[in-house]
Amino acid sequence: xxxxxxxxxxxxxxxxxxxxxxxxxxxxxxxxxxxxxxxxxxxxxxxxxxxxxxxxxxxxxxxxxxxxxxxxxxxxxxxxxxxxxxxxxxxxxxxxxxxxxxxxxxxxxxxxxxxxxxxxxxxxxxxxxxxxxxxxxxxxxxxxxxxxxxxxxxxxxxxxxxxxxxxxxxxxxxxxxxxxxxxxxxxxxxxxxxxxxxxxxxxxxxxxxxxxxxxxxxxxxxxxxxxxxxxxxxxxxxxxxxxxx
Numbered sequence: 001x002x003x004x005x006x007x008x009x010x011x012x013x014x015x016x017x018x019x020x021x022x023x024x025x026x027x028x029x030x031x032x033x034x035x036x037x038x039x040x041x042x043x044x045x046x047x048x049x050x051x052x053x054x055x056x057x058x059x060x061x062x063x064x065x066x067x068x069x070x071x072x073x074x075x076x077x078x079x080x081x082x083x084x085x086x087x088x089x090x091x092x093x094x095x096x097x098x099x100x101x102x103x104x105x106x107x108x109x110x111x112x113x114x115x116x117x118x119x120x121x122x123x124x125x126x127x128x129x130x131x132x133x134x135x136x137x138x139x140x141x142x143x144x145x146x147x148x149x150x151x152x153x154x155x156x157x158x159x160x161x162x163x164x165x166x167x168x169x170x171x172x173x174x175x176x177x178x179x180x181x182x183x184x185x186x187x188x189x190x191x192x193x194x195x196x197x198x199x200x201x202x203x204x205x206x207x208x209x210x211x212x213x214x215x216x217x218x219x220x221x222x223x224x225x226x227x228x229x230x231x232x233x234x235x236x237x238x239x240x241x242x243x244x245x
Contacts, residue, residue: 004188012054018048
């Protein structure tokens with residue numbers, strides 16, 4: 001199966017997106033939650049839900065990998081929106097679901113305050129030594145600031161690695177990290193990985209929306225012979241560096 005591409009401007013997708021927004025509105029009303037104050041978070045999740053409904057005919061959570069089990073698509077952890085882990089654990093305990101779209105009123109109020117106080121200042125990484133680069137690029141988990149630093153160091157020729165986006169084509173079009181080397185969507189992962197022809201012995205850093213799909217991919221790739229894998233811990237959602245729209 002080749003990479004699946006859905007036209008965001010097609011009448012079919014626009015209609016599905018409208019239905020998805022009505023669905024998330026109903027979920028909000030049913031549970032007494034609020035939307036995330038960050039509009040781009042909500043839109044990204046809604047578009048992912050719409051995409052999954054078109055691809056699999058189920059509202060699989062867009063932040064988790066979908067695999068084929070006994071010939072049928074199945075989400076990792078059976079995440080179908082609104083998912084049980086979000087209802088029973090994540091929102092009561094953390095204030096928001098894993099994807100970030102559904103929040104308690106208290107969490108949303110706190111987030112609005114944080115966003116209001118947040119200064120529009122780009123966080124710049126410090127310069128790294130070559131030794132620090134090697135240690136950092138070999139970590140299993142890499143945070144936003146470390147990712148920025150590694151990309152800067154790579155531009156200077158101090159370190160080498162491949163940055164791989166495992167989201168879907170639609171998400172890539174909406175925006176991706178500047179410096180990403182390949183798009184290998186989880187919906188066509190094995191086929192697209194083969195086409196990408198990555199060196200199994202080179203450092204590969206994976207990222208997705210919030211870090212779940214890429215973490216899952218990082219767990220399965222060693223069985224295929226890939227030896228040096230890192231994961232951008234909280235995905236592109238947390239990334240403070242430059243993005244391309």
